[in-house]
Amino acid sequence: MKALRTSAAVLALTSGLLALSAQAEVVQQNASGDPLYTVEAPKGYAMVGDLVIARPLLIGATAIGAAAFIVSLPFTALGGNVGEAAQSLVVEPGREAFVRCLGCTSSGYKQD
Incomplete structure (x- = not known):
């Protein structure tokens, strides 16, 4: 029973961490620092x-x-x-x- 709880906790934590990286968005800004104009x-x-x-x-x-x-x-x-x-x-x-x-x-x- 303890192994099942540990596995569920590890799975939930891993899924949460993976979801955070998918939500992160990297936006580079131009020299003026204006976020409206992004640089690719x-x-x-x-x-x-x-x-x-x-x-x-x-x-x-x-x-x-x-x-x-x-x-x-x-x-x-x-x-x-x-x-x-x-x-x-x-x-x-x-x-x-x-x-x-x-x-x-x-x-x-x-x-x-």
């Missing part, structure tokens, strides 16, 4: 993977999106959604390919 610090392997794999694919997606936009332009003009088509086919992949920092997961460029 990617690892070296993320930068290399981004440079070798993701950027060429995103540049290709931008070129293919531009070609698809030109082909679909008569239809989108008739439908009245030229801006939305340009945004989703050309601007978004281009922003991720050219504006996003190397290895970052978000572009950091927010236009209001």
Whole structure:
């Protein structure tokens, strides 16, 4: 009976400690110390993977999106959604390919 209580206590304590580490969030701040602007610090392997794999694919997606936009332009003009088509086919992949920092997961460029 004592072994069961000890095992239950150890299990409860371990689960509690594991849950605390899952709730912890590390937020780095920029030089101004303003918590509104967070800085993403990617690892070296993320930068290399981004440079070798993701950027060429995103540049290709931008070129293919531009070609698809030109082909679909008569239809989108008739439908009245030229801006939305340009945004989703050309601007978004281009922003991720050219504006996003190397290895970052978000572009950091927010236009209001």
